[in-house]
Amino acid sequence: MEKLCYETLEKLGFDGYLLKEAPERVLQFGEGNFLRAFVDYFIDVLNEKTGFNSKVVLCQPIAPGLADMINEQEGLYTLFLRGFENGQKVNDKRVISCVSRCLNPYTDYESVLACADNPDLRYIACNTTEAGITYDPSCQFTDVPADSYPGKLTQFLYRRFEKFGKEAGKGFVILSCELIDDNGKELEKCVLKYAEQWNLGNEFTAWIKAENIFCSTLVDRIVTGYPRNEAAAICEELGYQDNIIDTGEVFGFWVIEGPDSLKKELPFEEAGLPVIICNDHKPYKQRKVRILNGAHTSFVLGAYLSGQDIVRNCMDDEVICGFMNKTIYDEIIPTLTLPKEELMSFAASVTERFKNPFIDHALLSISLNSTSKWKARVMPSLKSFVEKTGALPKCITASFAFYIAFYNGMNLTEDGLVAARPAGDEYTIKDDKPVLQFFYDHKDDDAAALVHAVCTNAEFWDEDLSEIPGFEAAVAGYLTGIKEKGAYEVMKECLN
Template identity: 80%
Template sequence: MKKLSYQTLREQNYDGYLLPEAPERVLQFGEGNFLRAFVDYFIDILNEKTGFQSKVVLCQPIAPGLADLINEQEGLYTLYLRGFQNGQKVNQKRVISCVSRCLNPYKDYEEVLACAENPDLRYIACNTTEAGIVYDPSCQFTDSPASSYPAKLTQFLYRRFQKFGTETGKGFVILACELIDNNGKELEKCVLNYAAQWNLGEDFSNWIRRENLFCSTLVDRIVTGYPRAEADEINKENGYIDQLIDTGEIFGFWVIEGPQSLKKELPFEEAGLPVLITDDHKPYKQRKVRILNGAHTSFVLGAYLAGQDIVRDCMEDEVIQKFMNKTIYEEIIPTLTLPKEELEEFAASVTERFRNPFIDHALLSISLNSTSKWKARVMPSLKGYLKETGKLPSCITASFAFYIAFFRGEKLTEDGLVGMRNGTEYMIKDDQAVLDFFFAHRNDSAKDLAHAVCTNEQFWGEDLSKLDGFEAEVCRYLEEIEEKGAYEVMRECLAS
């Protein structure tokens, strides 16, 4: 960053809304872009609109982190939420002031553990990546700190138990935001495993279960982080230097699985925030995976073969957008359990999100690991539609043929499998077994390749050729892609 003649963002350099002094009621494991644009944003709004009066103390989960920068700026940073909302282009700016400080457990772990003795502390939020919630038996109670996040949390909870174990209501509401199934319950299992492994006593294990609430949650917001190319211009406009600028899409949705009593403790509804507290988060996760992620996986490979490179541009193409909408509204939504009105409202937000003018979402980035993505995101809709109607969904079936055509590589390299689009090379990236399979079948006819892919139980967990008519229809689409191109196949699907 070029040096500007402005001061670093601190309280004395900013004259907008800032939360006055408040107790640290939230501990957050993770100080990265996502949590600062999601959890901390919601808490900041709660503070302003409901008198929640809570500061958040951050703990960086790995040795290299942002603690020094965050503390230099007294926890302040500028957040921009940008995109389309209700058909309008939106660019919202807010200086977040709920963060009190950031601790580095690799420099002073005792300072982190001392937070457990704060009687005001009530909530723990975390996002330590998908690999963060893992039970590593090599972690020891005496480690300072333990390497895995669940082990650190167990050490922290034990300190809390030692200080307040005889008092009711001094446990925590723990909000796990990692992108794994049942994240809260998996975290609780890991903690109980460490409590047993470290022989911390049955009283402690019972206290964990009785006084602490491990909430599984679903998080949904694309966070693009520090806007390197725009940072100098933003700092000039703001009149201060902010090395922690964060950016994300305007859309946000948080589903927290927990008792209804949480609604009083965490008054998100009162603040008008898109946070839902429910006794079952799974239908909402299914909605996101099947509609948002499923839409991505269904159309991006065909759109790439049709000559597109960025999601936003696909939404400006009438055929591609209609193909995506038909997939969502006619083939995916009928297989889901939530009320149709809710599903269609979410689907409408997906189209706005894909049109976001501030995010250049590359189709090739979305194509990574498409095999496992198609299995998790699209295959359930295929089978659900067949079960509901007795017919094959045309767009979803075509999307499988797009997947096969996209993976028709010609050369295997250390970086991946090389495919060709209109005479230009592109890189196909997936598990090595997937790349080896498609390379081995690179010279197959459309019929032989469709059969080989459909019957590959290693990919799909079952033989898809047993779905009535599926293999033959995939073969027909694949032959048409090779003859007419992916775009014409999309157009054909709209007429069926």
């Protein structure tokens, strides 16, 4: 079977959209599954629908990477977006042709820096993981390349400044996709620190601030990557060998914080893409964290204790799905600030995403570090609901009891805290060591004592949750119910 490339597609009579030649207007730090299923997908559609006419040159951020495989296929790869949409099972296929090549900075850094000399280059996209945007003072300007991503970016920007510094409009729109708060602003801070540390001059610093736009963004798409178990069958069906097939869910949403002028530069709306350019991305981030992530954290532990193992199967259970929906629609949405229409539409998409038949999302994998997750994703909704209504949100309060019941393990090992479901099958709780030690120390407490210990642990919550009127007593009641009747019955009671 021939390898995917333009010639192979021509031989096969491929009649889909392809863009073989175009100027490289985008530099992307990151060549992994996520960016190729997200940013590169959006740019590919922009090219087709609006004549954006741009190639993306990739730069692998760490030494072992996909550069050779990408270049062997002339930047081409097949992307499958799969899931549920409007109640229908979807399995969309697209050959992505916006990528021109992939550069390895560890074998040829000059080729990366040379991209800064390209007058057509305008955009820089990046996703170097949450740990990528860090300032490491050990990085030096003379490093080839600098170890940290912000260090590499500073070197790149300085090359651009040397080439076009006197020319207005030759800076970059920088689209940071890392999963940290204010990712664009944090990246800019690091770059400015390097500019100062390396004594690159006031003019360069002024140029960074005046000519470059560091956009904080919110990204939302589950990307499942290379389908190892299906790849051979897929290639047989495609009629070509594709070693970098990518897969993700149908749902995708990107919020870019930037000036209105970007809407014309990046015509996502014209292309009908789910990308919003606005002056504040935070309400959308709050919506995602509270509804999508908050729903996950609220129901998965109770669902697991009820005998479920996979998210998708939970959506087929009237009680568990009902509990999740009541949490979202009655207790989370009323606390949020975006227009109700937008919130309801997003909430509806959550149920479809959780039903995705192509993703076996294990409840146990979602349970990882549930203490910090409950604090970040659910606690704000609890407090906002109490503040707005003066009452306790029934399902959210019960979810705290599910969390405590799930963490009520009996045996502390190197792998984690071992507990057992009512049916007797054991599971291992994974969290920070102090959290596991705390629950182990309180393993023999009765329901009231255990709830009191957890609620008053300010190291977990940065406050005393027992001060929320009626919360501790209500949680203790739910926990007693879980121990006596089971989590499923408690969920059912919450629906009344």
